[in-house]
Amino acid sequence: xxxxxxxxxxxxxxxISQPLAAQTVSEAELAELKxxxxxxxxRIQALEAQAEQSPPTxxxxxxxxxxxxxxxxxxxxxxxxFEFSLGGRIHWDAYVFDRDQAPATSSSxxxxxxxxxxxxxYGWEYKLEQDFAxxxxxxxxxxxxxxxxxxxxxxxxxxxxxxxxxxxLTSSNELxxxxxxFASANGLFNGRQFQQGVGYLIGGEDYTLxxxxxxxxxxxxxxxxxxxxxxxxxxxxxxxxERTVHLGVSLSHENSxxxxxxxxxxxxxxxxxxxxxxxxxTPAGSGxxxxxxxxxxxxxxxxxxxQSEYMQAHxxxxxxxxxxxxxxxxxxxxxxxxxxxxxxxxxxVFGSGPVESGGQWELLARxxxxxxRDRNDHEARSATFGxxxxxxxxxxFMLNYTRGKNQLTGDNTGQYALRTQxxx
Numbered sequence: 001x002x003x004x005x006x007x008x009x010x011x012x013x014x015x016i017s018q019p020l021a022a023q024t025v026s027e028a029e030l031a032e033l034k035x036x037x038x039x040x041x042x043r044i045q046a047l048e049a050q051a052e053q054s055p056p057t058x059x060x061x062x063x064x065x066x067x068x069x070x071x072x073x074x075x076x077x078x079x080x081x082f083e084f085s086l087g088g089r090i091h092w093d094a095y096v097f098d099r100d101q102a103p104a105t106s107s108s109x110x111x112x113x114x115x116x117x118x119x120x121x122y123g124w125e126y127k128l129e130q131d132f133a134x135x136x137x138x139x140x141x142x143x144x145x146x147x148x149x150x151x152x153x154x155x156x157x158x159x160x161x162x163x164x165x166x167x168x169l170t171s172s173n174e175l176x177x178x179x180x181x182f183a184s185a186n187g188l189f190n191g192r193q194f195q196q197g198v199g200y201l202i203g204g205e206d207y208t209l210x211x212x213x214x215x216x217x218x219x220x221x222x223x224x225x226x227x228x229x230x231x232x233x234x235x236x237x238x239x240x241x242e243r244t245v246h247l248g249v250s251l252s253h254e255n256s257x258x259x260x261x262x263x264x265x266x267x268x269x270x271x272x273x274x275x276x277x278x279x280x281x282t283p284a285g286s287g288x289x290x291x292x293x294x295x296x297x298x299x300x301x302x303x304x305x306x307q308s309e310y311m312q313a314h315x316x317x318x319x320x321x322x323x324x325x326x327x328x329x330x331x332x333x334x335x336x337x338x339x340x341x342x343x344x345x346x347x348x349v350f351g352s353g354p355v356e357s358g359g360q361w362e363l364l365a366r367x368x369x370x371x372x373r374d375r376n377d378h379e380a381r382s383a384t385f386g387x388x389x390x391x392x393x394x395x396x397f398m399l400n401y402t403r404g405k406n407q408l409t410g411d412n413t414g415q416y417a418l419r420t421q422x423x424x
Contacts, residue, residue, distance in 0.1 A: 072116075072424060084119040089173055090422045091133075095271060098414035102275035102406070109133070111272070111419065112172060114142065124148045138220035142194055153202035156212075159194050159219060163201070163210035163232035164250040166296045166309055167329075168193065170349045173423050176305075176362070177386050178400045179272055181329040182370040183294065183309045187279075188327055190266040192216070192254070195228065203346035206236040216260050226260035229253050234296070234348030244343045246350075248296030255289045256282055263290050265313065265325050267370050267380035269404030271415035277380045277406050280315040280323045280372050288316030298350065300343070303335035305350060327370035336361040352390070360390040364400075379407035396421045 068074040072087030091112040097104040110133040118127040125147045134140035145158025161169055168184040180186040185193035197214025209232075216226025234248035254263055264281040268274060282288040292313040299306050310328040317323060335341070339354040353360060364386040372378035382404040389397045398419040405412050 081123075082119070082121050084117070086115070086117060088115045088424055089113075090420075091172070092420045093178070093272070093417060094419075095273065095415055095417040097270070097274060098403075098416070100413045101409060101411040102270075102413055104270070104274050104413060104415075107273070109273070111178075116143075125154075135220070141219045144219075150200070153200050153209075156199040156201065159196045160199060160212075161193060162195050162197075162212045162214055162228065162230035162252065163199065164230045164252045164292070165189070165294060165311070166234075166246075166248060166298070166307070166349055169347060171351075173421070174350070174352045176331065176333045176364050176388075177366055177384055178398055178417055178419050179268070179384075179402075181309070181331070181366065181368045182267055182327040182380075183311045183329060187267055187370055188265045188292065188311055188313055188325065189252075190264050191218070192263070194219070197228075201347075203348075205345055206239055208232070208234045208346065208348040216254060216256065216263070221261070222259065224259040224261070225257035227255055227257065232348070236343060236345060236348075239343060239345070242302055242340055244298075244300040244340070244350075246296065246298040246343065246348065248294075248348055250292075250294040250296070252292040252294075253289065254291075255287075256285070257287055259285055260287075263288075263315070265315070265327075265370070265372075269368075269380040269382045269406060270413035271400070271402040271404070271417055274402075274404070274415055275406065275411060275413055277378070277408060279370055279378055279380070280313075280325045280375070282315050283318060286316075286318060288318070290315050300341055300350065302340060303338050303353070305333045305341050307331045307350070323372055323374040325370065325372050327368075329366055329368040331364070331366040333362055333364045336363065352393075352396075355390045355393050359392070362388040362390070364388065377408040381405050381407075394423050 065078055066076045072085050074083065074085040076083050089112055093111045094108040096106040112131055113133040114129055114131045116129045127143045127145055129142040131140040131142050141159065143160055145156050145160050147154050147156045165184050167180045182188060185191065195214035196217065197212055199210065199212035201210040202208065211231045213229045216228055217224055230250065230252040232248065232250040234246060236244060236246050238245040256263055262281045262284040265279040267277045267279055269277060282290060290313055292311055294309060294311040296309050308330045313325045314322040315325065335353045337356060337360045341353045342351045344351055353362065366384045369381045382402055384400055384402040386398060386400040398421065400417045403414045
């Protein structure tokens with residue numbers, strides 16, 4: 001546009017100057033001037049054509065689509081309104097049983113083989129996680145929800161873990177030992193880890209408050225009218241780079257209603273795939289409820305971490321009676337290479353410790369106990385000792401030894417277990 005204006009100005013100037021030039025210059029000089037003006041105009045037109053054909057300037061890196069491969073593959077739009085990431089985990093276990101009375105088969109298996117898709121679009125977050133080791137189609141479906149900010153917290157709609165049990169809400173990638181304690185879906189909430197419903201979670205710098213309402217249907221199970229609710233609150237009165245103290249409380253109510261399968265508590269007292277003891281259960285389709293209260297406490301000082309939970313549940317029985325189940329555990333870990341396990345204030349759980357270039361060793365131990373106080377000898381306990389080596393933040397090797405006791409039968413089975421864990 002600038003060149004066109006210049007061209008027009010020169011042409012106008014030439015037209016005005018012609019009568020004046022005729023009075024003071026010869027015809028030869030005027031012809032030479034016109035020739036120079038024509039050449040200048042041709043040059044201007046050539047520059048204008050060149051400017052129109054030039055490619056547009058490349059977009060600034062700050063406004064282009066951004067990609068990252070740290071902690072999975074992640075793509076973010078220029079305006080940061082859209083995100084997509086792909087990650088996953090592979091947990092491969094091998095185990096050998098030290099048999100006593102109960103039969104048990106030593107073998108190996110893919111404990112977890114998951115792909116996780118997550119991101120955000122139009123102000124909503126989403127997450128879809130499939131565990132191919134957990135079965136096909138809906139059997140292996142884990143997290144499957146959408147979420148968005150509403151007021152001071154975040155609203156979740158879909159399938160996720162109800163807000164109860166610190167051990168349950170800790171990611172399987174960050175569990176200190178290979179299996180969760182009895183105060184989780186590995187015992188008290190047997191088979192009821194992921195539920196479908198609506199949740200709301202508020203997280204601050206040193207507290208969380210979460211509430212969820214859900215049905216009691218497994219993703220691959222039949223429809224039923226069971227419904228539940230859970231509330232969990234946590235507080236970290238002490239938080240620093242070297243010291244963290246955590247306190248928590250949770251309440252859970254599960255009402256079986258029509259066509260609901262039995263709500264059971266089972267103790268896997270000698271490790272996964274080992275013998276189990278049925279602790280308590282509501283009759284299937286009975287309409288009975290399970291009410292649970294839980295207390296949490298944890299303290300991390302330097303490279304040491306102690307964590308404990310106590311839960312008391314009442315399993316409703318026909319005739320208005322109920323059976324009381326108590327479970328508790330005490331768990332400890334120590335990072336030999338130093339460092340402090342990070343505390344995730346937004347969810348009220350601890351993550352894995354730091355891993356330097358030379359790797360990280362961790363020593364672990366846990367004592368676990370569960371008991372039905374209304375049934376004689378319906379009681380189980382286990383002691384687990386472990387050592388883990390973190391090669392890098394993605395790769396970990398875990399060795400656990402568990403010795404379990406079935407009070408009802410007297411069985412005293414042990415298990416040696418080795419896990420190769422890779423997270424991407």
